[in-house]
Amino acid sequence: MLVRNKKLFSIGAFAATTFLGVLLLIFSPIFSGKNGLQFADDSFNRLSKGSSYFIPKVAKSIEALAGKQLRQEIRLDKAEDAVDTAKLFAAAGATTIVKDSSLSIEGDLGTILKSTLTDADSMFKNDGKCISDKYGMDEKRAMKAWWTALSKIEKNLKKERKINEAKIVTDVNKKAIEPAYNFYAIEGENVADHAGMMSGLLIFYVAYTMWWGYSIFFLFDGLGLSMKKAKVKKEA
Secondary structure, eight states: OOOSOHHHHHHHHHHHHHHHHHHHHHTSSTBTTBOHHHHHHHHHHHHHHHTOOOHHHHHHHGGGGTTOEEEEEEEOSSHHHHHHHHHHHHHTTOEEEEETTEEEEEEEHHHHHHHHHHHHHHHHTTOHHHHHHHHTSOHHHHHHHHHHHHHHHHHHHHHTTOHHHHHHHHHHIIIIIHHHHHTTTOOOOOGGGGHHHHHHHHHHHHHHHHHHHHHHHHHHHHTTOOOOOOOOOOOO
């Protein structure tokens, strides 16, 4: 196919070449040993963690459950899961009975959730050793056991129409355990402290997307392949 407009084609070719050159740099480990995608991902993870600390707010909500007795029986996937989960509730002052993969729990719901938040707080602050020493198991396994047990307890509470208790248990899982688990080993940072970098990354993303779009546009326009509005035929 012949080039019909060399000037437009040259602009498109130059833009496409520089776009690919920048893309090569993005995938190169020039950001302290990381490529651009890894750097951006790590940055956003740190900023996300900095704005995901809801534990103090959740702690206030569980005060309403002080003295509320919890009597539940939950079934885990494996017998060893029931044994590990029993350790968590026993450390929170609850009475536990393990039978195969089933776990019976009886104790103060407020005290149990307070213990859960203490573990979540340690995990969020990257102090996993505190949890592993406390229960004699990997910290991530312990937090996953808390999450699984509370999820099952939440469903049971809803069936018993204890909606308020179920909601608070849900908040503990979603606003404390999940952020603590997902952001473990990541150092949190405040968005306000990195507003310039955030703005720069977003502006670059928009500009880089348009960069490629205009490259294709000029290349095709230079080849004479352009879209134009069809002329309306006038009847005689």
